[in-house]
Amino acid sequence: MQIDNLTIENVLPADIERRSFEIITKELAEKGLAVDPRYEHIVKRCIHTSADFEYAESLYFSEGVEAAIGQALRDGCYIITDTKMAQSGINKTRLEKYGTEVLCYISDPEVAEAAKARGLTRSYISMEKALQLGKPVIFAVGNAPTALLSIIRLHEETGFTPVAVIGVPVGFVNVEASKELLIASGLPCIVNRGRKGGSNIAACIVNAIQYRL
Amino acid sequence: MQIDNLTIENVLPADIERRSFEIITKELAEKGLAVDPRYEHIVKRCIHTSADFEYAESLYFSEGVEAAIGQALRDGCYIITDTKMAQSGINKTRLEKYGTEVLCYISDPEVAEAAKARGLTRSYISMEKALQLGKPVIFAVGNAPTALLSIIRLHEETGFTPVAVIGVPVGFVNVEASKELLIASGLPCIVNRGRKGGSNIAACIVNAIQYRL
Numbered sequence: 345m346q347i348d349n350l351t352i353e354n355v356l357p358a359d360i361e362r363r364s365f366e367i368i369t370k371e372l373a374e375k376g377l378a379v380d381p382r383y384e385h386i387v388k389r390c391i392h393t394s395a396d397f398e399y400a401e402s403l404y405f406s407e408g409v410e411a412a413i414g415q416a417l418r419d420g421c422y423i424i425t426d427t428k429m430a431q432s433g434i435n436k437t438r439l440e441k442y443g444t445e446v447l448c449y450i451s452d453p454e455v456a457e458a459a460k461a462r463g464l465t466r467s468y469i470s471m472e473k474a475l476q477l478g479k480p481v482i483f484a485v486g487n488a489p490t491a492l493l494s495i496i497r498l499h500e501e502t503g504f505t506p507v508a509v510i511g512v513p514v515g516f517v518n519v520e521a522s523k524e525l526l527i528a529s530g531l532p533c534i535v536n537r538g539r540k541g542g543s544n545i546a547a548c549i550v551n552a553i554q555y556r557l
Numbered sequence: 558m559q560i561d562n563l564t565i566e567n568v569l570p571a572d573i574e575r576r577s578f579e580i581i582t583k584e585l586a587e588k589g590l591a592v593d594p595r596y597e598h599i600v601k602r603c604i605h606t607s608a609d610f611e612y613a614e615s616l617y618f619s620e621g622v623e624a625a626i627g628q629a630l631r632d633g634c635y636i637i638t639d640t641k642m643a644q645s646g647i648n649k650t651r652l653e654k655y656g657t658e659v660l661c662y663i664s665d666p667e668v669a670e671a672a673k674a675r676g677l678t679r680s681y682i683s684m685e686k687a688l689q690l691g692k693p694v695i696f697a698v699g700n701a702p703t704a705l706l707s708i709i710r711l712h713e714e715t716g717f718t719p720v721a722v723i724g725v726p727v728g729f730v731n732v733e734a735s736k737e738l739l740i741a742s743g744l745p746c747i748v749n750r751g752r753k754g755g756s757n758i759a760a761c762i763v764n765a766i767q768y769r770l
Contacts, residue, residue, distance in 0.1 A: 360728075360730045360731070363729070363730050364728055364729040364730050367729040367730070368729065392728070392729070393727065393755065394607075394727065394753070394755065395727050395728060395729065395732075395751075395752035395753045395754075396609065396753065427645075428645040428646075429642050429645045429646045429756070429757065429760070431645070432640075432641040432642045432644070432645040433641075433642045433756070514606065514607065514608050515573075515577055515605070515608060516576070516577040516580040516581065516605070516608065517573045517576050517577050517580070518573070519608075538608075539608035540607070540608045540609065541608075542606065542607065542755075542757050543642070543646070543757060544642065544755050544756060544757045547642070
């Protein structure tokens with residue numbers, strides 16, 4: 345254990361990140377974990393964000409989803425997150441240049457009112473707003489299994505199809521099942537199978553893709 | 558794998574959370590992991606946030622730190638985070654009633670300017686602002702090892718002592734060492750030893766403590 349280049353006077357974040365990815369690459373090899381080269385940048389950034397090598401084995405990518413997300417980000421789309429944390433974690437600097445915006449409706453008072461009035465969850469109302477936006481939508485879900493169910497339901501009932509769903513809620517109740525339902529739905533998606541994920545992972549997947557554009 | 562109480566029409570978040578904690582308690586016992594009852598609410602919420610049982614073994618608490626944080630939150634203090642994500646993840650509803658505010662300076666343009674002008678990191682400038690606030694400060698660090706070093710340096714140079722430092726950066730370079738330096742500094746702290754942590758964990762520790770008040 346040592347401190348390298350770590351002072352309050354001088355720090356090179358890009359250098360720290362480069363060295364971190366070198367360590368991740370080396371340890372993946374040592375652990376005998378092979379990563380699909382098409383998704384390597386995403387898998388490694390999830391490990392970088394979590395220090396958890398399980399992501400090398402649990403991430404699922406539907407065919408072509410990474411390219412579709414990249415194209416939509418570049419063409420100007422909306423990203424809808426289920427938490428303010430995921431919204432905060434997505435780097436906006438580059439996305440704004442492309443005309444891509446990151447939205448989160450979960451705390452809007454009118455969402456709470458509509459949920460109460462219609463007897464539906466706030467997650468459902470938040471995701472339903474995608475139908476009115478008039479631009480392609482990417483959902484980034486790091487917290488609520490009900491958000492994934494809502495997206496599947498909206499697709500079944502209205503035919504609305506997002507560019508992709510990043511489905512990485514974390515937790516112990518309904519989380520795994522909601523992710524498997526998302527995969528089974530046939531919607532374009534990136535999913536972290538199992539219990540793990542989180543708002544930080546949802547944001548990190550968007551960032552991994554945009555940093556390659 | 559089953560879906561329980563998971564519909565878009567009806568969801569009881571409090572019930573889901575209660576069941577999640579029951580599962581965590583059961584699995585901790587099955588794994589033979591004993592948790593100090595004084596910190597059980599914090600350890601279990603970290604596992605709840607990450608779905609990672611390693612937190613049962615890696616969290617460090619300096620003597621009396623949890624009570625000191627609880628008292629400060631209730632008396633009205635400032636929480637300074639090193640990322641917008643950690644700031645977003647802290648539940649503000651109850652804290653606002655106590656007069657406790659959550660601040661994050663990292664993206665302020667004047668912080669970037671001062672860092673450049675003085676040849677110091679943005680983390681240092683962000684943490685240094687604590688000296689001017691005139692109220693007790695809790696630092697919640699989920700990302701930057703340099704933020705922890707800055708807090709230690711400020712303490713050594715000015716004598717400034719925060720109520721506590723929640724030191725849970727995540728990563729591969731300098732992360733473990735910065736956490737060990739924090740523990741060795743003698744500052745009141747909660748630390749997740751090793752590589753793991755994150756902005757979500759920093760926020761979750763603050764929330765675990767405030768939900769007990």
